[in-house]
Amino acid sequence: MTPTLQDVAYLLGLPIFGEAAGPRVVVASWKDDLEARIALVDRVEDAGPINPHPRAAGPSKTWFLQFTPTLLPADANEYSVTRSLEAYLLWLFSYIIFNNTHGNSVDRILLPYAREIVDGDEDVPPYSWGEAVLAATYRGLCDSCRKTHGNTRLAGFM
Structure with missing residues (x-):
């Protein structure tokens, strides 16, 4: 069974409406800024x-x-x-x-x-965290299924 966006919203209580939460450009000095x-x-x-x-x-x-x-x-x-x-x-x-x-x-x-x-x-x-979690979960499933060596990790929402 494949998890859907509605499943994520219902089971995890994460919002599925709003701006997309995706990769952003991070400045090279992020480490110094954070410290x-x-x-x-x-x-x-x-x-x-x-x-x-x-x-x-x-x-x-x-x-x-x-x-x-x-x-x-x-x-x-x-x-x-x-x-x-x-x-x-x-x-x-x-x-x-x-x-x-x-x-x-x-x-x-x-x-x-x-x-x-x-x-x-x-x-x-408001960010659509539900969409981001679902995308990360699908990517983790895809990555772990395509690896051929024995050291695979399943990523995505725990």
């Missing part, structure tokens, strides 16, 4: 300094784990909470919604979406 935004996050003393992310393709999962709510002080400022939300959204996009075969890093094309949602006011355009 500059995150550098000012206030964390508990036991957490230590923020480690730079090791990947060139995108931030790694271990990097995101530095910004969990338990590492924020109880009286964290709004900027720290906002940047932690950005890190959480990137983790959510890459490891839950758009599970991919990048291994342990987030695709950098998702960076503008997380920043737009976090920094945007009430006028963030």
Whole structure:
């Protein structure tokens, strides 16, 4: 049975109307920009300094784990909470919604979406996340079916 757009909307509760959520051009300095935004996050003393992310393709999962709510002080400022939300959204996009075969890093094309949602006011355009999830799932199915070696991974929504 093939999942349809209606299935995605019903089962996952994702919107299927709005602007298409697809690849965007990301500036070459994305890594420096991200580290500059995150550098000012206030964390508990036991957490230590923020480690730079090791990947060139995108931030790694271990990097995101530095910004969990338990590492924020109880009286964290709004900027720290906002940047932690950005890190959480990137983790959510890459490891839950758009599970991919990048291994342990987030695709950098998702960076503008997380920043737009976090920094945007009430006028963030509604995206058709359901369509994007369905397209990513179909692509993952197609890629895994066409691989001939034994190291195939099924990508798409978990």
